[in-house]
Amino acid sequence: MTILQNSELTEFLQIFDITNLSPKPFSPFVFYNKDGDSLEFYISSNDFYSERIDDYLTLLLDMDSDVMAGFIIKNIKQICEKVSASQSAWEFVVNDGNVKLHTLITAFLVLNEKTREDNKIDKILVREYKKVVNIIEEKKIDKVSLHDLDLVGIS
Amino acid sequence: MSELSRRKELECLAINPETGKCDLVLYLSYEKIQTILKYRRTPGDVFTIKNTVLETLQHPSNIYKGIRFEEDEKHSCNAQGWLCYCSRPAFRYSSNGSKIPAPVDKIFLVFVNVDCIIYHWTWEKADIDSLATRQPRPINYETRFNKSVF
Numbered sequence: 292m293t294i295l296q297n298s299e300l301t302e303f304l305q306i307f308d309i310t311n312l313s314p315k316p317f318s319p320f321v322f323y324n325k326d327g328d329s330l331e332f333y334i335s336s337n338d339f340y341s342e343r344i345d346d347y348l349t350l351l352l353d354m355d356s357d358v359m360a361g362f363i364i365k366n367i368k369q370i371c372e373k374v375s376a377s378q379s380a381w382e383f384v385v386n387d388g389n390v391k392l393h394t395l396i397t398a399f400l401v402l403n404e405k406t407r408e409d410n411k412i413d414k415i416l417v418r419e420y421k422k423v424v425n426i427i428e429e430k431k432i433d434k435v436s437l438h439d440l441d442l443v444g445i446s
Numbered sequence: 447m448s449e450l451s452r453r454k455e456l457e458c459l460a461i462n463p464e465t466g467k468c469d470l471v472l473y474l475s476y477e478k479i480q481t482i483l484k485y486r487r488t489p490g491d492v493f494t495i496k497n498t499v500l501e502t503l504q505h506p507s508n509i510y511k512g513i514r515f516e517e518d519e520k521h522s523c524n525a526q527g528w529l530c531y532c533s534r535p536a537f538r539y540s541s542n543g544s545k546i547p548a549p550v551d552k553i554f555l556v557f558v559n560v561d562c563i564i565y566h567w568t569w570e571k572a573d574i575d576s577l578a579t580r581q582p583r584p585i586n587y588e589t590r591f592n593k594s595v596f
Contacts, residue, residue, distance in 0.1 A: 303492055306455045307480040312487045320485045326475040326565035327557065336486050338541055340552055340569035343590065354549065354569070363566075 328367050334426060335360040344419045362423050458564065460503035460531065463511070463595040468504055472558055475565045489543030499567045502533040502556045507581045512592025513557065529558040530591065534582045538569065553582050 304310065317336040324331050338354040339361065351361035453473065462470035474495065482491050510530040532555055538548045548554075549569065557566040576583040584590070 299496075300489065300492055303496060304483065307476065307483055309480065309483050312483065312489055312492075315487060317486070320481075322478075322481045322485075324475070324478050324565055326478060326559055326561070326563040329566075333486060336488055336541060338490065338538075340549070340571070341555075342571065343586070351568075 323367070328365065330364040330367055331361065332363070332423075332427075333361040348419060348423065350419065350422075359422060359426060362426070458500060458503055460558075461506055461509065461596065463509045463529070466596070470562075472503065472562045472564050474499075475563050478565060486541075488541040490539040490541045493539040493543055493545075494567070498535050498538065498554055499556050499564065501535055502531050502554050502567075503564075506531040506533050506596060507553070508532040508583055508587075508594055509596035510587065510591035510593070511595045513590070527592075528560060529595075530584075531556040531558070532582070532584060534572070551577070553584060555584060 301311070304312065319332070319334040322331045322333075323329075333351070335353065335358075337360050339351040340354055341363075342350045342352055344350060347365055349363040349365065350359055351363065352358065353360045456474040456476060458472045458474060459468050460470045460472050461468050479495060509532070511527045513528045513530045532553055534553045535548050537545045538554075540546055551572060551574075552569045553572045555568055555570055556564060558564050571585045573583045573585050573587055576587075587594075
């Protein structure tokens with residue numbers, strides 16, 4: 292692979308079966324990154340940097356304004372295995388083949404709290420998770436198809 | 447495009463932390479890049495992938511090993527483990543693809559899984575004390591990674 296020049300843009304896009312990058316109105320989207328076992332939420336097309344909150348949550352923040360531009364939930368398989376170990380909890384999360392994202396994220400927080408050595412709720416952590424839940428509700432990206440997730444141990 | 451030629455196109459050479467030579471073959475995540483380009487549609491993402499990611503892989507200031515839970519790592523059949531390459535490029539690419547000075551308080555990270563797939567890349571805040579050194583490090587590097595391997 293060599294350093295890209297402007298003229299090589301089209302060739303690079305062809306590798307990914309994309310013909311061009313003609314502008315379209317941006318819509319928030321969710322993507323399960325199987326190579327990283329993470330759910331990635333993009334709510335803005337602005338440049339961003341990452342801020343790692345904990346082992347499960349990373350915020351994507353606007354490079355200029357620090358406003359949330361998205362977030363990444365990591366270790367999806369591991370956390371879903373933990374959640375699915377409790378059938379009642381799992382029925383609460385899954386409905387009609389979809390994962391309720393805000394409930395799933397709350398489950399992450401609860402599990403995270405339980406794994407903390409001092410077993411106390413971290414207020415800063417709660418605040419960051421609440422931000423994410425609010426964004427999900429605001430942007431109406433509240434469900435992800437189980438088929439899209441293709442997770443092990445979920446049926 | 448055939449799977450074989452596509453795989454070749456996704457291939458990148460990176461510094462091998464075990465030898466110090468640029469002979470480690472890694473692969474860009476096809477699905478990640480396709481999704482990012484399809485939905486964000488920003489030229490800056492293309493230039494970042496092709497230039498900044500490559501620069502970081504070939505001229506890292508640090509490489510860390512062990513960036514995920516131990517429970518995940520036990521599934522590893524690759525002695526390399528999960529890797530994180532760090533660098534402090536002089537430039538970054540804005541959404542429209544223009545080349546602008548990199549943020550002074552941030553460094554660029556590239557993450558690689560046990561299958562040698564480059565699955566994530568991003569700017570992050572740097573550890574302030576390390577910024578003045580020749581080896582800038584990401585914030586909280588002491589607790590986040592198992593060990594530095596380069």
